[in-house]
Amino acid sequence: MTMARIIFHIDMDAFFAAIEELDNPALRGKPVVVGADPKGGRGRGVVSTANYEARKYGIRSAMPISEAYRRCPDAVFLPVRGERYHQVSRQIMSLLKEYTPLVEPVSIDEAYLDMTHSPKLFGPPEEVAREIKRRIRETTGGLTASVGVGPNKLVAKIASDLQKPDGLVIVPEDQVRQFLWPLPIGHLWGVGKRTEPVLEGMGIRTIGDLARYPQDELVRRFGSWGYQLWELAQGRDDRPVTPVWKAKSISQEKTFESDVDDPEVMDATILELADGVTRQLRDEGVQGRTITLKIRLEDFSTFTRSQSLEVPTDRFADISRIALELFHRFDRRGQKVRLLGVGMSNFERGMKQLTFLDQLGDRDDRVDRVIDLVRKKFGESAIRRAITTAGRRPKRRGGS
Numbered sequence: 001m002t003m004a005r006i007i008f009h010i011d012m013d014a015f016f017a018a019i020e021e022l023d024n025p026a027l028r029g030k031p032v033v034v035g036a037d038p039k040g041g042r043g044r045g046v047v048s049t050a051n052y053e054a055r056k057y058g059i060r061s062a063m064p065i066s067e068a069y070r071r072c073p074d075a076v077f078l079p080v081r082g083e084r085y086h087q088v089s090r091q092i093m094s095l096l097k098e099y100t101p102l103v104e105p106v107s108i109d110e111a112y113l114d115m116t117h118s119p120k121l122f123g124p125p126e127e128v129a130r131e132i133k134r135r136i137r138e139t140t141g142g143l144t145a146s147v148g149v150g151p152n153k154l155v156a157k158i159a160s161d162l163q164k165p166d167g168l169v170i171v172p173e174d175q176v177r178q179f180l181w182p183l184p185i186g187h188l189w190g191v192g193k194r195t196e197p198v199l200e201g202m203g204i205r206t207i208g209d210l211a212r213y214p215q216d217e218l219v220r221r222f223g224s225w226g227y228q229l230w231e232l233a234q235g236r237d238d239r240p241v242t243p244v245w246k247a248k249s250i251s252q253e254k255t256f257e258s259d260v261d262d263p264e265v266m267d268a269t270i271l272e273l274a275d276g277v278t279r280q281l282r283d284e285g286v287q288g289r290t291i292t293l294k295i296r297l298e299d300f301s302t303f304t305r306s307q308s309l310e311v312p313t314d315r316f317a318d319i320s321r322i323a324l325e326l327f328h329r330f331d332r333r334g335q336k337v338r339l340l341g342v343g344m345s346n347f348e349r350g351m352k353q354l355t356f357l358d359q360l361g362d363r364d365d366r367v368d369r370v371i372d373l374v375r376k377k378f379g380e381s382a383i384r385r386a387i388t389t390a391g392r393r394p395k396r397r398g399g400s
């Protein structure tokens with residue numbers, strides 16, 4: 001049996017305008033339009049965000065500012081303060097990453113979370129969703145988010161939009177059809193202003209109409225797009241939540257206080273660095289294929305040695321074994337070692353998800369993950385791998 005996924009879609013309400021109100025409480029209750037020409041003119045630019053007061057006058061995103069001004073001359077028109085919005089966005093995204101490494105930001109104020117295997121999801125999704133909303137409010141000083149929860153991205157996204165602002169809509173898997181089918185087709189992915197009238201011309205007004213339409217006829221008319229559209233109308237959408245992964249590599253290195261000749265010290269250091277890399281991979285929810293060892297000798301000559309794996313990994317056992325092999329094969333010609341580094345690159349996006357203990361396959365994995373969990377709960381010093389400190393004084397972890 002495959003387990004239904006639990007996908008959250010988090011969408012901030014009137015984000016830019018809400019931040020302006022937050023920073024200037026005198027604006028509350030007034031129509032606020034963000035997107036004005038910073039030089040003060042009202043003739044140029046388009047509306048970036050209108051708060052809910054301004055929307056009562058029919059002001060919408062992407063509308064020319066001149067049109068917004070015509071509809072509500074008394075609104076407060078403000079320029080975009082991108083710096084500030086990004087700062088708040090970063091706060092929110094890092095908060096979301098506390099709940100799962102599988103966070104996919106869609107825009108500055110919107111993200112998908114795959115909560116299926118999140119250790120944070122102990123109770124019903126509703127509890128966690130409420131907690132996320134509350135914590136966003138507290139962290140930002142008062143901003144509200146709307147949250148949709150469903151078995152896939154399509155349902156979660158539509159759900160988050162239905163009770164805005166400050167909404168929470170949860171759609172269990174067995175209610176997807178009841179939820180989707182009465183909605184106008186405009187709610188579906190890829191059905192916009194141009195395609196809507198075409199579908200309506202075929203007698204398709206709701207998602208249910210589309211779902212009951214013969215799929216082969218849609219394919220004949222629209223090609224693969226018609227096929228996909230029909231699948232979506234059935235409530236089927238298996239697109240994964242894919243975190244944006246910008247970093248090209250993760251590495252840790254350590255410069256010794258004095259150059260080292262003792263092979264045991266070097267082995268222990270490599271294990272410690274591999275441990276640090278393993279944990280960083282876990283935190284980011286990625287796996288890598290290529291392991292790199294860096295060595296700087298006492299004369300400052302620097303070498304790297306790499307080995308790639310067939311299958312990406314985030315396991316300590318793999319990373320440490322290969323890093324040690326690379327090191328043992330390296331001929332340092334009698335020189336002492338000044339610096340060691342262990343790195344991982346060649347990341348895989350279709351990663352193995354953070355699974356919980358009972359779903360884990362092999363022992364190495366399980367041990368690594370238990371260690372991660374204990375450290376998260378009780379702090380850094382709670383567990384150190386026995387081997388890294390065996391008979392030695394603890395070393396400081398190298399920076400990355």
Ligand SMILES: [Mg+2]
Binds near residue numbers: 012014
């Ligand atoms: Mg939004």
